[in-house]
Amino acid sequence: MRVLITAGASGIGRAMGQAFEQAGAQVWVTDVDGAALDALPEGWTGREGDASDEAGMAALFAEIDAEWGGLDVLCANAGIAGPTALVEDIALADFRRCLQVNLEGAFLASKYAVPMMKKAGAGSIIVTSSTAGQHGFPNRAPYAAAKWAVIGLMKTLAMELGPFGIRANAICPGAVEGPRMTGVMEREAAAKGMSYDQVYQGYASGTSLGSLVEASDIADMAVFLASKQARMVTGQVMAVDGHTVNPDPKL
Template sequence: MPAHAGRRVVITGAGAGIGRAIALAYLGEGARVHVCDRDPDALEDLLCAAEGDLAGTVADISVEADVEQLFAEALDGLGGLDVLVNNAGTPGPTGPVESLDLDDWRETLAVNLDGMFLCARAAVPALRSAGGGSIVNLSSTAGLHGYPLRSPYATAKWGVIGFTRTLAMELGPAGIRVNAICPGSVSGDRIDRVIAAQAAARGVSEKAIRQGWMRQISLRTFVDAEDVAALVLFLTSGAGAKISGQALPVDGHTEGLSSGGGTTGASAD
């Protein structure tokens, strides 16, 4: 029997990218999955395309009322919870710190960090009732190295790791494991948009940015969303039963970040 057959899973920001890959991976293992996304069209596309026990809620996880609605619907449909994957995120603005707008800074932290708190707060009582479970938070290699010209994003992703390690300590006695995954540059539409923004901010070509990123990856390759999904499934399976409080990169080994390189990190919802 697949490791996740019958497991009850909530995934945020699952309309595209990493979140979508994670949802499809769990469904392929026979899990029962409830997803959210703030883009109703992306959510509808996933619900129509996927096979298995899948339901969804349109929700912006930075809005408390939306999170309450998400978990009301998810717990009603699933009858409990075994896994929360805090995937939803936003790339935030690109530019030197003196050029950034306070509202953009706050929005980036609200989605990438406040939303994670709101979802964990809603999920923990259900995980306790289940006798334990797992939370996986999507950080980024920007949360390990810093990220020039992307200070709101890097700040939020460093915060995710601190939040993860604190929750692992707090929830471990209840049998709830909490880990962070730190994706590097993930192939797809989102990385193309981030590269374009970085190129515009620095006044160089998109090709130069892409080559600079690749030179800072030991394996000289971007990763795929499915690579991240595979680690999520491992961490939340029996094989990962003794792993908690960790920040695990999936990045081909990022040697460091400079203004000429970068990482895209978690999927935007």
Template sequence: MTQRVVITGGASGIGLTLARRFAERGDRVALCDADAAAVAQVQADHPEMLARQANVTDEAQMQAFFDEVGAALGGVDVLCANAGTGGPAGRIEDLDYDEWQSCIAVSVHGTFLACRWAARLMREQGSGLIIMTTSTSGMYGVPHRSPYVAAKWGIVGMTKTLAMELGPVGVRVNAIAPGAVEGARMERVVQMEAKASGRTEEEMRAVYVKGNSLRTWVTADHLADMALFLASPAAEKISGQVMAVDGHTESMVS
């Protein structure tokens, strides 16, 4: 059955892979992203998708996007509240307050705006699925990454709470917790954490590999596999869960 799928932070990385995979199975996809160039590339490569520039922390921009999505799709079956940012790295006493606020705003406030919109429609429909992107950092403490960790723990809390609020009307809410995901964003994180910790980039990569049972990184397609499963009839009784796709994290510190 064709589903109407909306993805925030959908023009690159995990979000773009989610958009591509949902579209490949025949779903109608709408996405937003703050990166104008990335959105333009999606529009060129995937004219079948509705792709718009919008900053998830700007209520007016997001409402304009949601209004257009509502008119184009007539509703929403799956929301992937995926937008996030790595935030700064450093000891808590050295962090800049504006950078802290920016990290929290994208992950937490942006997820709130997307979930509020979807919840209103899904409650009316009596059905729907919300998938939030958290992180294994939302399950463990990570030195030098307190803003990111706080934001991702916040998303876990939202997942649990919204599952309770919306479950009685037939709406499921889950989160996907990626481990270390191959790609440009993770390379930037490695560079940032290496600088903050005084280690080399190679040493930081080794920490991530050593920290999970499978001794490997994951790919965006592994995360999309989980999202597609959650959006399938096979997962109709799964709600309020944080689905880690991480090779089984044993430790975030080494």
């Protein structure tokens, strides 16, 4: 199995790479973080690049095709949190940048992966959305808009590509433990006039299981969606979030 993961050098993407490697896959990642790429596990292929840069993505997929001769699994995982603020306080440039990385990044990765998968008559595209793409989140308008749009993209891909044996699904992580979510919660605490601990506990208590998600939980779902066990699973939104019951918990 040949797997490409965008934003794969750290966080959820790196956890995906580790899980796929354990499942016997070859792993290729791209990321904007050169230092994180330098620290990739032995045996992985890493390339620095912005998922929203079309020329760079076209060159990346040409290199993959030349090196591997095809691609079995795409994890379109690249994304940024975007600003945390009330909608009237968000700059248009920041809104556009959030959509560019989250939505256009998934589109470009899919655009260039599809020809290789069509040639093989098989493939699995897994896009990373968010529970923000299911519920909406106050103070996160750009991110929620992008993550809803990613789901629409995925469902359209599933319809277009099913006749070619290619499946497409989305994973919706909840709040995932790690530096990125820590930054989001710090900014939310400042925006709401709350302490960080209050915001953290609010996120945890807003789920049925009362806990934040680990990156490995997302990775396990990705491996399943790429497996033969999921051969009839396509066009689906798979929430891995401990069951979000209140997307804007207030203590």
